[in-house]
Structures are given as C-alpha cells and as structure tokens.
Amino acid sequence: MAENTYSYYPGCSLHGTGKAYDLSARAVCRHLGIELRELQDWNCCGATSAHALDSWAAIALPGRNAAIAERAGLDVAVPCAACYSRQKTCEKALQEDQQARERLEKEMSFSYTGRARFKHLLEIIVKDYGLERLREKLTAPLTGVRAVGYYGCLLVRPPDVVGFDDPEDPRTLDDVILASGAELANWYAKTDCCGGSLALVRPDVCGQMVARILQQAKEAGADCIVVACPLCHSNLETRQPMASKLLRTDFEIPVLYFTEMLGLAMGLPPKRLGLNTHLISPRKILRRKPQAVGAAATVGGPAQRGPERQEEVAGEEEADG
Amino acid sequence: MARIGVFVCHCGTNIAKTVDVDRVAAAAARMPNVAYATTYLYMCSDPGQNIIKEAVKEHSLDRIVVAACSPSLHEKTFQKCAEAAGLNPYFSEMANIREQCSWVHSDREEATAKAIKLVQMAVARAYYDQELYQSQIPVHRRALVIGGGVAGIQAALDVAASGYEVVLVERTPSIGGRMAQFDKTFPTLDCAACILTPKMVEVASDPNVKIVTYAEVESVSGFLGNFEAVIRRRARSVRMDACNGCGVCYQKCPSKKIPSEFNAGLGTRTAIYVPFPQAVPNVPVIDRENCRYFLTGKCRICEKVCSAQAIDFDQQDEILKEQFGAIIVATGIDVLDHSIYGEYGYGRYPDVISGLQLERLINAGGPTQGILKRPSDGKEPESVVFIQCVGSRDDSKGFPYCSKVCCMYTAKHTILLKEKHPETEIYSFYIDIRSTGKGYEEFVRRAQEEFGVHYLRGRVSRVYPRGDKMVVMGVDSLLGQQVEVEADLVVLATAAQARSDAKELARKLNVATDRYNFFTEAHPKLRPVETLTAGVFLAGACQFPKDIPDSVASGSAAAAKVASMFSKPFLLSEPTVAEVLPLTCVGCLNCQSVCPFNAIDEVAFVNPLTREEKKVAKVNEGLCNGCGTCVAACYSSSIQLRGFTDEQIFRQIETALAP
Numbered sequence: 019m020a021e022n023t024y025s026y027y028p029g030c031s032l033h034g035t036g037k038a039y040d041l042s043a044r045a046v047c048r049h050l051g052i053e054l055r056e057l058q059d060w061n062c063c064g065a066t067s068a069h070a071l072d073s074w075a076a077i078a079l080p081g082r083n084a085a086i087a088e089r090a091g092l093d094v095a096v097p098c099a100a101c102y103s104r105q106k107t108c109e110k111a112l113q114e115d116q117q118a119r120e121r122l123e124k125e126m127s128f129s130y131t132g133r134a135r136f137k138h139l140l141e142i143i144v145k146d147y148g149l150e151r152l153r154e155k156l157t158a159p160l161t162g163v164r165a166v167g168y169y170g171c172l173l174v175r176p177p178d179v180v181g182f183d184d185p186e187d188p189r190t191l192d193d194v195i196l197a198s199g200a201e202l203a204n205w206y207a208k209t210d211c212c213g214g215s216l217a218l219v220r221p222d223v224c225g226q227m228v229a230r231i232l233q234q235a236k237e238a239g240a241d242c243i244v245v246a247c248p249l250c251h252s253n254l255e256t257r258q259p260m261a262s263k264l265l266r267t268d269f270e271i272p273v274l275y276f277t278e279m280l281g282l283a284m285g286l287p288p289k290r291l292g293l294n295t296h297l298i299s300p301r302k303i304l305r306r307k308p309q310a311v312g313a314a315a316t317v318g319g320p321a322q323r324g325p326e327r328q329e330e331v332a333g334e335e336e337a338d339g
Numbered sequence: 340m341a342r343i344g345v346f347v348c349h350c351g352t353n354i355a356k357t358v359d360v361d362r363v364a365a366a367a368a369r370m371p372n373v374a375y376a377t378t379y380l381y382m383c384s385d386p387g388q389n390i391i392k393e394a395v396k397e398h399s400l401d402r403i404v405v406a407a408c409s410p411s412l413h414e415k416t417f418q419k420c421a422e423a424a425g426l427n428p429y430f431s432e433m434a435n436i437r438e439q440c441s442w443v444h445s446d447r448e449e450a451t452a453k454a455i456k457l458v459q460m461a462v463a464r465a466y467y468d469q470e471l472y473q474s475q476i477p478v479h480r481r482a483l484v485i486g487g488g489v490a491g492i493q494a495a496l497d498v499a500a501s502g503y504e505v506v507l508v509e510r511t512p513s514i515g516g517r518m519a520q521f522d523k524t525f526p527t528l529d530c531a532a533c534i535l536t537p538k539m540v541e542v543a544s545d546p547n548v549k550i551v552t553y554a555e556v557e558s559v560s561g562f563l564g565n566f567e568a569v570i571r572r573r574a575r576s577v578r579m580d581a582c583n584g585c586g587v588c589y590q591k592c593p594s595k596k597i598p599s600e601f602n603a604g605l606g607t608r609t610a611i612y613v614p615f616p617q618a619v620p621n622v623p624v625i626d627r628e629n630c631r632y633f634l635t636g637k638c639r640i641c642e643k644v645c646s647a648q649a650i651d652f653d654q655q656d657e658i659l660k661e662q663f664g665a666i667i668v669a670t671g672i673d674v675l676d677h678s679i680y681g682e683y684g685y686g687r688y689p690d691v692i693s694g695l696q697l698e699r700l701i702n703a704g705g706p707t708q709g710i711l712k713r714p715s716d717g718k719e720p721e722s723v724v725f726i727q728c729v730g731s732r733d734d735s736k737g738f739p740y741c742s743k744v745c746c747m748y749t750a751k752h753t754i755l756l757k758e759k760h761p762e763t764e765i766y767s768f769y770i771d772i773r774s775t776g777k778g779y780e781e782f783v784r785r786a787q788e789e790f791g792v793h794y795l796r797g798r799v800s801r802v803y804p805r806g807d808k809m810v811v812m813g814v815d816s817l818l819g820q821q822v823e824v825e826a827d828l829v830v831l832a833t834a835a836q837a838r839s840d841a842k843e844l845a846r847k848l849n850v851a852t853d854r855y856n857f858f859t860e861a862h863p864k865l866r867p868v869e870t871l872t873a874g875v876f877l878a879g880a881c882q883f884p885k886d887i888p889d890s891v892a893s894g895s896a897a898a899a900k901v902a903s904m905f906s907k908p909f910l911l912s913e914p915t916v917a918e919v920l921p922l923t924c925v926g927c928l929n930c931q932s933v934c935p936f937n938a939i940d941e942v943a944f945v946n947p948l949t950r951e952e953k954k955v956a957k958v959n960e961g962l963c964n965g966c967g968t969c970v971a972a973c974y975s976s977s978i979q980l981r982g983f984t985d986e987q988i989f990r991q992i993e994t995a996l997a998p
Binding site: 185186187206210237 | 680681682685801803804805810
C-alpha cells in the first residue's frame with residue numbers, strides 16, 4: 019500500500035462535538051500528503067459505556083471496526099484518545115487472547131492477520147511521518163503563544179496497551195507544540211483525568227477535575243491547552259464556567275486540538291480548521307500570532323499531494339467564538 | 340531373592356482421605372519380592388519407625404519401601420530408620436503418594452490405583468538397590484565471609500569465637516555496610532553507630548579474623564570443605580602498614596566535588612578518602628577514577644603531606660588465593676533507584692529523596708551535620724510527606740514483594756523528625772502497616788498517637804513542584820477522598836532489591852537465585868541459611884530484605900552451621916553421585932560440558948588388560964550433586980548415578996507402563 023495512506027476512524031465525536039478535530043485532522047493530513055480513507059460503515063467503539071456494562075461488547079464493538087480495517091488492509095488513524103484506547107484494547111485481545119480472537123473472527127466472519135494496526139493520529143504524524151519532515155511544513159510559526167500539552171489519562175496509558183510514549187511524562191504533544199513555534203510551558207497535569215464521561219453523570223466531580231487541570235494551566239501561564247482527544251476538549255472547554263465558580267476565578271483558556279495547532283502553524287485558514295466552532299474563542303492566540311511573511315490564501319483546494327509541493331501560506335483569518 | 344517390606348503411611352488424613360491405604364498395602368503384599376506390607380497413621384513418627392524396625396527383624400526384610408510423602412521431606416528419616424534396623428541406609432526407597440498423588444487428585448478410585456502403581460515402581464526399583472557408603476571428606480577449617488555488613492560481621496565473630504579462622508572480604512574501603520549509614524535503629528532508637536562501631540572494632544581486633552577490604556571475590560572453585568577462592572584486593576594506593584590514619588591527606592586533597600557513596604549521593608568526598616570517620620580500617624583509599632594525579636599526572640599533594648609516607652601511587656591490585664572449608668555470603672542489598680517513577684519526578688526533583696538519603700541528612704556524621712536541610716535550598720522543612728511502598732508491592736514498575744523494613748524505618752524517620760522539631764507537619768502515605776516484630780507495632784503506634792504523624796492510607800499519584808514547595812497528590816482511601824498536601828520535602832520508602840551483581844556472584848559460587856536475584860536458601864523453612872551447594876551459607880539481606888535483628892540472627896545461624904561443620908573430624912559425602920566406567924568411556928567429555936557443578940575432570944586411565952592408556956572423565960565426588968545430567972548426556976552409557984542406575988530407572992519405567 020502506498021506510503022502515507024491510512025484508513026481513518028473518526029469515531030462518533032468527530033462527527034459531532036469534535037467537528038473541529040475532524041476538519042483540522044483532514045486539512046492537516048492533506049497538507050502533509052497523508053491520505054485518510056474513512057473506514058466504510060464503521061461503528062461506535064463502545065466508549066466508556068460498553069466496558070462498564072458488558073465485557074464482550076467492549077471487545078466486539080471495536081472488533082467489528084478491526085474486521086473492517088483488516089479488509090481495507092491499511093493502518094488506521096484514530097484521532098480520539100478514547101476510541102484509540104478501546105481499539106488498542108481490542109487489538110491486544112486479538113493478539114494475545116486466542117479465545118477472544120476466535121470468537122470475534124467467527125462473529126465478524128473475518129480472519130485476523132494484524133496487518134491493519136490502529137494508531138493514534140498523533141503517533142502517525144509525529145512518529146510515522148516524522149518530526150523532521152513535519153517541521154519543514156510548519157512555515158507560519160506560532161511565535162509568542164505559550165501552550166501546555168494535555169494528554170489526559172487514556173492516550174498514553176496503560177503502557178502495555180498503547181505505549182507510544184512515556185506514561186508518566188509523555189512528550190509527543192510537547193514536541194508538536196515546540197515544532198509549531200509556540201513556547202512550551204512546563205506543567206504537571208499532563209496525564210491527569212478530565213473526568214471523561216462523568217461530565218454527564220457526575221458533572222460536580224468532573225467540574226472539580228477540570229478545575230484542577232485549568233488551575234495548573236493557569237499557574238503555568240498557558241495561553242492555550244493543546245489536546246488530542248475530543249472528550250478532553252469538550253470537558254476542558256465546556257466546564258470552564260463551572261470550574262471558575264468552584265475556584266472563584268475567571269478561566270478563559272482556549273483549548274486547541276493539536277491538529278488545529280499544526281494547521282495554524284502551516285498557515286491554513288482558521289475556519290478550515292474549525293477554529294470558529296470553539297466555545298472559548300482562540301481569538302487571543304490568533305491575534306498574537308504574527309502575520310506570516312508573504313502570505314496569500316488558497317482555501318479548500320484539492321488534496322495537495324507530495325511533500326515537495328509548497329502550499330501557499332494562508333493569511334490570518336479572524337475566527338469567531 | 341529380595342525380601343521387601345512396604346510401609347504405607349496415612350499421613351493423618353493427608354493421604355488416607357484420597358487414597359485407600361489399606362488397599363494399597365494389600366496390593367503391595369501381592370507384589371513380587373514383597374515379604375510384608377502394612378499401614379500406619381504417621382510412618383515418620385517414633386511408633387511408625389518402630390513398626391518398620393520390628394518388621395525388618397520379624398520378617399527378615401532386606402529392603403524397605405515407604406509409601407508416604409516426598410523424599411525431599413523424609414528420605415533421610417527413613418534411611419536412618421533402615422540403618423537403625425540394621426540395613427544399609429540406601430536399601431530404603433520412598434514412593435511419593437502424597438505430593439504426587441493424594442494432594443493433587445480428588446477421585447479416590449483413581450488415586451488409589453495410581454498409589455498402587457507408584458508403590459509397584461518403588462518396589463521394582465528397590466530390588467536393584469545396592470549397598471552404598473558415604474565417603475569421608477577432609478575439611479579446611481577456615482571460613483570465607485563475603486560482605487562486611489552487620490550480618491557478615493556477626494557471622495565472622497561467631498565463627499571466630501568457635502576457634503576457627505575467618506577471612507572477611509568487603510568490597511568498599513570499610514566494613515560496616517548499610518547499618519553504618521543509618522542514623523538510629525527501630526524500635527529502640529539507639530544510634531546505629533553506637534551499637535555497630537564496637538562490633539566493627541571487635542571483629543577487626545579478633546586474632547582469628549582477617550579483614551580484606553576494597554576487595555572482591557573473583558572466582559571460587561572446589562567443594563564442601565575444600566574451596567579455593569581467588570580474591571582481588573584492589574590497589575588502595577595507600578600502604579595499610581604505614582598509614583597512621585591522621586587524615587591530613589583527605590583534608591588537603593584538591594578533588595573535593597565527588598558525590599559521596601556513603602552519603603547516598605548527597606554530600607561530597609575527596610578523591611583520597613575514608614567513607615566515614617569510624618571506618619575500619621581507618622586507612623584512606625585513592626579513587627583512581629577521580630584522582631587528579633591519575634587523571635592528569637600532576638598533583639601528588641597527598642603524598643607530600645603524608646608524614647607516614649604511606650601513599651603509594653604504584654600499588655597494584657593484589658590477587659589472594661586462599662583455601663576455605665565453608666563460605667558465608669552476606670552481600671546485602673541495594674536500594675531501588677526511584678528515578679523510574681515518573682509520577683514522583685523521575686528523580687529530577689532534589690527535594691524528593693529516598694529513605695536512605697534521609698538517614699544521611701539526619702545523621703550527625705552526614706553532609707548537614709544532622710540538621711535536616713532539604714537538598715534544593717538548604718531550608719529546614721516545615722512539612723514532610725513520606726510515601727511508602729515505592730517499588731515494593733508494585734508489579735508494574737517495581738517488585739511484587741514487600742520489602743519488609745520500610746514501614747518500620749518510615750515510622751522511625753517520622754519519630755526522629757518529630758523529636759527534633761515537634762512542629763513539623765508529617766504525613767505518611769501507606770498501603771498497609773506491616774509491623775510484625777518485637778515492639779514494632781507499639782513503635783508505629785507511638786508515631787501515630789504520641790507524635791501525631793498523619794498516617795494516610797492510600798497511594799500518591801503525583802508529586803510536582805509549586806513555587807518552592809512540592810505538591811503531593813494522593814488519595815485517602817479510608818475517607819474515600821483525594822488529598823493534596825504541600826510539602827517542603829518528600830521522602831520515598833524505596834524498595835530493597837538484590838545487589839545488581841548478585842547473579843554474577845551466585846554463578847561463581849554455584850548457588851541459585853530467585854526471580855528477583857536474591858540468593859535462594861536450601862529450604863525456605865527448615866534450611867533457611869543453607870544453600871543447595873553444600874558448604875555455602877547465607878546471612879543477612881542478600882537472601883531477602885531483612886532488618887538488623889534478622890540480619891544478625893541469620894549471621895549467627897550461618898556461623899553456627901559452619902562451626903558445627905568444622906567441629907567434625909571429617910565430612911561425609913552423599914554416595915548417590917555419578918560414577919564413570921572408565922573401560923567404556925571414550926573421553927569425549929560431553930559430560931564435562933553439561934555438568935552444572937564443574938564436577939568432572941579429565942584423567943588418564945590405563946586399561947588393566949591391554950595396558951593401553953587413554954583420557955577418560957572422572958567425577959569429583961565432593962562436587963557432584965547427583966543431578967544425573969551427565970548420565971543422560973553420555974554417548975557411550977559409561978556414567979551411572981549410584982542409587983539411580985539405568986537398571987533401576989528402566990525397571991521403574993517398565994513397571995509404570997505395564998498394564
């Protein structure tokens with residue numbers, strides 16, 4: 019199969035609340051020459067609900083996606099940390115649990131070869147595509163923006179299931195931030211949990227968890243938090259008023275997907291990256307970003323193939339909150 | 340024609356519950372060569388053994404088969420019983436119908452049938468038993484103690500007190516070990532140095548003890564009673580006989596910034612140094628890797644200031660070859676390096692320290708003269724958090740085992756801090772408190788109740804800096820709440836682990852280590868200080884983490900084993916060893932390559948009939964453990980294991996396979 023071609027499993031969030039993630043992921047990949055082919059007829063990974071209620075459903079739901087991916091024969095890019103975790107858990111079962119594999123193969127009528135591996139989009143861009151090549155594409159550095167990378171609890175853990183980065187002090191997002199020309203702030207809530215789906219059932223607990231993370235981001239002097247998960251994004255954004263009340267402060271910290279960060283640093287127009295869909299406007303960051311030299315915009319052009327082709331740098335576009 | 344007696348044991352209900360012992364005895368009575376068969380409740384007991392002895396007399400038995408437990412438990416018992424009954428002790432056999440039958444089966448019918456089969460096999464084998472005799476081994480009545488910590492010192496003192504010579508080999512420049520680094524000891528709070536240093540002096544002045552410091556055991560050969568150890572005494576660059584210990588050399592040494600191993604990396608030392616002022620021997624060494632003269636060829640200040648002319652830059656490593664009858668391993672433990680813990684900062688935060696480092700920080704002889712100052716800025720901490728089980732009971736990053744001493748030393752640390760500064764807020768995160776020793780539980784209670792240390796049951800998920808404080812985030816699982824504590828200093832009760840080179844030493848000594856590289860004892864309950872290699876004993880924490888009382892006790896225990904061995908005029912070796920039949924041996928020495936005990940030598944052999952001379956293998960009976968590997972490896976079937984001859988094994992197999 020062609021290099022830089024992946025199956026794409028957006029997961030439910032990216033077709034809903036995480037629209038900006040989907041837009042920016044596609045835009046950034048196109049710019050990098052990474053082709054994403056959305057899996058045909060994919061289904062929900064089961065998320066938090068399945069594995070809390072039915073251990074087989076927790077394997078079978080991602081298992082169906084794995085079967086579809088096997089047929090497509092390409093490694094799968096997964097942007098959502100929760101989907102990624104579920105798919106990796108299923109992948110581990112397929113590889114190590116013979117009983118589970120046989121049952122799954124029977125129920126989904128396929129035979130597992132392991133040729134289609136599930137990878138997080140972050141891993142694909144930083145590890146597969148490579149930081150060196152990526153840097154060449156980042157022609158509109160986000161100088162003057164101070165960011166923290168927030169990995170959440172699922173992206174790099176548990177290490178024997180995912181394991182593409184250090185489980186206690188991951189660096190991949192930090193590398194993205196640095197590559198984009200922003201300043202990396204040091205903080206200690208990188209791998210704390212945002213509350214996940216507790217946002218729905220125990221918003222009080224979720225609010226406290228988010229408050230702690232936001233507080234640390236504020237102490238670190240961050241202008242924005244960079245994430246790689248739609249649920250982290252949703253919690254960190256939507257719970258800011260609640261967190262503000264809890265800590266008697268006024269949080270207004272934009273939360274960006276790492277793909278949005280990269281897209282901006284590539285000079286892609288903010289709207290194309292979905293930056294206009296945020297609840298907390300990233301306007302402040304965009305303003306701070308100095309105009310890229312010699313900018314001229316081409317928006318929404320056809321897929322740009324081949325890394326040698328220099329895409330024109332998009333000018334700054336005001337994103338609405 | 341043999342007359343075999345079969346004795347089937349009930350082992351209370353252990354066997355009788357699952358195996359119909361009466362049917363086994365009845366079946367045995369009908370087996371060929373069996374003259375008598377009976378059962379008894381506990382065959383190993385005194386009345387049980389009397390039944391055997393009387394049956395031997397009454398029925399003129401010449402061999403006995405005991406169907407009971409594993410031979411590893413009671414083979415010796417019944418061999419002695421056979422001997423007492425007037426038989427050669429090797430005319431006794433055991434059929435294991437407990438561990439290999441009743442304990443692992445539940446179907447009574449099938450278990451009984453299997454027990455009968457096992458007895459049948461033992462009977463078939465007993466028919467071919469031969470008289471075997473133990474041989475005498477001379478003993479070199481000198482002991483080698485490897486490791487000069489408190490366990491090794493105690494072992495050396497006790498062997499010496501029994502009147503035998505001891506060589507105590509220590510790797511570092513001074514004896515004293517871990518205990519010398521400690522401030523005070525639990526649960527009595529007497530100062531470690533006050534009780535250890537007199538022992539160090541005592542062992543140094545004992546005429547029976549020769550202390551070799553700054554030295555390591557390079558290799559060991561030989562066997563029980565007759566070991567030869569090669570010891571490398573590293574060049575000290577200071578003449579032991581000339582140095583008067585005045586200390587001017589290390590006061591004047593210009594290389595002062597070397598992290599002090601003795602102070603757990605916290606303080607510094609010079610290139611010529613004694614690890615601590617009470618060192619024994621009180622003779623400095625030059626650390627050649629850091630000495631300015633050895634690095635650049637210039638300096639020699641120590642030489643100039645030494646009034647005793649004791650500095651000798653040209654000194655060479657010295658190789659000592661010594662004979663020993665027994666070896667005591669007392670190499671102690673390492674402490675887990677907490678830099679594997681990302682959640683505690685990967686060892687990057689200066690104010691997150693290990694318990695051992697705290698010992699040095701509160702010790703009057705330590706880098707801060709006993710005033711607790713935190714490493715980052717020298718501030719005296721107002722709040723301290725202790726985190727227990729760092730690396731212990733942690734399958735994912737550390738070890739699954741409990742390091743045994745940390746609950747106690749953490750309680751000790753908290754009390755010591757509170758005694759000096761009662762206003763210090765102290766928190767201790769724990770999983771469980773394990774304080775099972777004399778006065779231990781009371782001691783922990785004192786920390787909690789009398790000194791008001793906050794014990795929080797739960798794990799710490801993260802430690803990170805905020806301003807000049809460390810934030811400790813954890814859970815109080817009794818309250819079911821997350822807690823966040825700001826501390827000036829965080830102390831980790833890091834796991835005790837095997838020495839990094841324990842496995843290497845184990846290989847030299849031919850003793851086993853467990854999966855954590857701790858030395859393995861011969862039996863976890865009944866032979867705790869012996870190894871499976873005869874003549875090699877264990878003392879102290881090299882076997883498993885031990886506190887001071889346990890280390891001292893095991894040192895004494897190992898010494899007692901050695902002393903009792905040395906008190907005999909000669910040792911007896913097991914006759915169940917391999918034997919080469921030189922007539923058919925072709926001298927290929929395949930056996931030598933497979934022998935795990937280096938027990939096979941090559942010797943010349945003259946055929947008595949043809950007068951032809953050839954090279955053949957020969958088993959060193961002192962070294963052979965009777966494992967039988969060589970027997971299986973021999974191409975020409977020229978090796979037999981006494982007591983386990985091919986004849987015996989094949990009859991057993993045939994019986995097992997017979998319908």
